[in-house]
Amino acid sequence: MRAPLIFLILILLVVLALVGYNSGWFGSAATGPSPTTAGDILPGAPVGPGAEPDEPVGDGGLEQLPDEAEAQGPVDPVNTPDVPAAGTFGHFPAGELLPKSGSGYLDRTTWSPQLCFPFAEDAFANSQVYGAGGGMGPKDKPSQCDASNYSLPWRDNFCESRGHASPLCANGKGHQGQDIRPATCKKDKHWVVAAEDGIITDMGTYTVTLTASAPPHRVYRYLHMRMNQLEVKEGASVKAGENLGKASNDFGGTPTTIHMHFEIRSGVAGTSTDGKPVKLHTFLPPYQSLVAAYDRKRAGQGCP
Amino acid sequence: MRNPKIRGLIVAGATLAAVAASAQVAPTPTPSTRPGAARPAVVRPTVGPITRPPLPGGPGGIDWAGAVGGLRQSGGGNSPVGRRLDPAAVDKTRLPILLPADPDLMGGARIYSFGDYYSITANLTGARVSLTGAAETTPLPATSRLTLLNIGPEQLVIQRTVDGQLASFVRYGVLYTAELRCDAPSDPRCRTDTYVRSLVAKSTVVVMGKAARQAAGLGA
Numbered sequence: 001m002r003a004p005l006i007f008l009i010l011i012l013l014v015v016l017a018l019v020g021y022n023s024g025w026f027g028s029a030a031t032g033p034s035p036t037t038a039g040d041i042l043p044g045a046p047v048g049p050g051a052e053p054d055e056p057v058g059d060g061g062l063e064q065l066p067d068e069a070e071a072q073g074p075v076d077p078v079n080t081p082d083v084p085a086a087g088t089f090g091h092f093p094a095g096e097l098l099p100k101s102g103s104g105y106l107d108r109t110t111w112s113p114q115l116c117f118p119f120a121e122d123a124f125a126n127s128q129v130y131g132a133g134g135g136m137g138p139k140d141k142p143s144q145c146d147a148s149n150y151s152l153p154w155r156d157n158f159c160e161s162r163g164h165a166s167p168l169c170a171n172g173k174g175h176q177g178q179d180i181r182p183a184t185c186k187k188d189k190h191w192v193v194a195a196e197d198g199i200i201t202d203m204g205t206y207t208v209t210l211t212a213s214a215p216p217h218r219v220y221r222y223l224h225m226r227m228n229q230l231e232v233k234e235g236a237s238v239k240a241g242e243n244l245g246k247a248s249n250d251f252g253g254t255p256t257t258i259h260m261h262f263e264i265r266s267g268v269a270g271t272s273t274d275g276k277p278v279k280l281h282t283f284l285p286p287y288q289s290l291v292a293a294y295d296r297k298r299a300g301q302g303c304p
Numbered sequence: 305m306r307n308p309k310i311r312g313l314i315v316a317g318a319t320l321a322a323v324a325a326s327a328q329v330a331p332t333p334t335p336s337t338r339p340g341a342a343r344p345a346v347v348r349p350t351v352g353p354i355t356r357p358p359l360p361g362g363p364g365g366i367d368w369a370g371a372v373g374g375l376r377q378s379g380g381g382n383s384p385v386g387r388r389l390d391p392a393a394v395d396k397t398r399l400p401i402l403l404p405a406d407p408d409l410m411g412g413a414r415i416y417s418f419g420d421y422y423s424i425t426a427n428l429t430g431a432r433v434s435l436t437g438a439a440e441t442t443p444l445p446a447t448s449r450l451t452l453l454n455i456g457p458e459q460l461v462i463q464r465t466v467d468g469q470l471a472s473f474v475r476y477g478v479l480y481t482a483e484l485r486c487d488a489p490s491d492p493r494c495r496t497d498t499y500v501r502s503l504v505a506k507s508t509v510v511v512m513g514k515a516a517r518q519a520a521g522l523g524a
Binding site: 163165166167170176199201202204207209234252268270276280282 | 414416418420421423425432434436438440441442443444445447448449450451452453455459461462463464465466467470472474479481485487488489
């Protein structure tokens with residue numbers, strides 16, 4: 001009778017070990033889908049902690065005033081959509097935010113189907129707040145030039161926890177665009193380009209607004225370029241792929257991390273959570289459009 | 305294996321091990337597919353459907369009678385507000401252009417017209433204002449819901465942005481926006497919606513160029 005008992009105990013131990021591994025009891029649990037080429041570093045991006053001395057980041061990377069800062073969002077590790085997204089490079093699916101950074105928007109609509117990838121070179125979409133060197137980033141990775149910020153996989157950060165309005169996000173607030181780091185951790189070096197044919201309709205102290213010529217006249221907003229070295233002025237007509245300026249960290253006098261905050265806005269017609277039909281001009285998730293655009297760029301397709 | 309109890313335990317153990325092994329398989333990773341390749345049709349009740357690129361709504365639905373009423377109330381086009389806007393761009397715009405009754409603000413404003421959409425930019429000290437009008441809206445997927453705490457009259461929605469306040473509302477069947485952007489993030493005008501609400505409240509001046517007048521049946 002002893003042999004079956006020992007066998008049963010062994011089976012139970014194996015089951016416990018497997019469940020424990022999967023649940024992260026041993027500290028190395030999978031926190032989401034493993035992207036195709038996780039950990040790859042693109043050619044031309046040999047960056048790391050020593051790439052450039054970090055500047056102090058005035059706002060902690062939050063892009064909002066401290067008293068407006070949104071508390072860390074609900075832990076949402078179960079939002080791990082496993083519908084595959086098209087792609088030939090390592091990237092997490094749309095809506096798959098960094099753990100403990102909020103709840104992503106899970107719909108997979110490509111809102112700007114012909115988007116021209118807004119960097120002339122390779123670039124890395126990820127969170128500049130919750131990533132290394134960000135205001136809410138890992139304490140053991142204090143440098144914004146950390147290699148993890150400049151390597152695949154890409155990561156969506158639309159709807160990431162912020163205090164700004166973003167009606168498509170679960171609680172009506174969240175990050176209104178996608179953070180994209182340039183090819184290397186060097187400011188004022190990498191070109192940012194027009195996402196569509198259009199007109200530069202506004203320029204602020206750290207924002208450039210491009211309104212697309214073609215319906216539905218999407219509005220693209222680029223934040224944190226080097227504003228005193230722009231290639232365009234308000235009123236300029238631009239073609240998709242045309243240089244606008246260089247990625248930097250301008251943020252109204254106080255630097256942020258080196259990245260470009262990229263927004264897509266448009267007039268939309270939808271339904272509110274209480275069932276009312278409503279039309280409004282609001283923020284659309286850029287990630288899926290960026291993935292498709294980057295695929296086209298990597299395939300050597302020019303901008304339309 | 306002659307003992308049926310032992311055999312039963314072995315079968316049960318194997319089943320448990322198989323279940324545990326399947327439980328540790330990570331979710332499907334992002335596949336390497338070529339652009340344009342067909343995506344696997346995976347249906348998940350908790351995830352919104354894969355949707356096609358949205359088709360924009362048609363430009364119809366403009367309430368021209370209402371817009372003409374607004375035009376008349378605001379002086380029949382003789383209001384000083386908007387007189388300094390580029391007349392060619394105004395004439396090209398097939399929408400009622402809506403302006404705030406604020407000649408100082410509008411004095412140096414610039415208009416960029418795409419026919420069925422326009423964008424006007426004006427400067428304030430330390431800030432800028434943008435006004436847009438759009439005939440078309442893009443339908444959201446049926447599975448998406450907009451979390452809006454407060455929808456005002458004319459579908460007024462105000463959103464806090466990184467650098468200011470964005471208001472949108474529907475009048476005459478047109479989706480209008482009024483946006484304030486501040487040079488300094490701490491500018492009090494951008495921290496509350498007071499200024500942008502006042503901008504919406506005084507947006508009463510209707511201007512129509514040739515294309516809009518024709519569309520409204522007023523002739524050019």
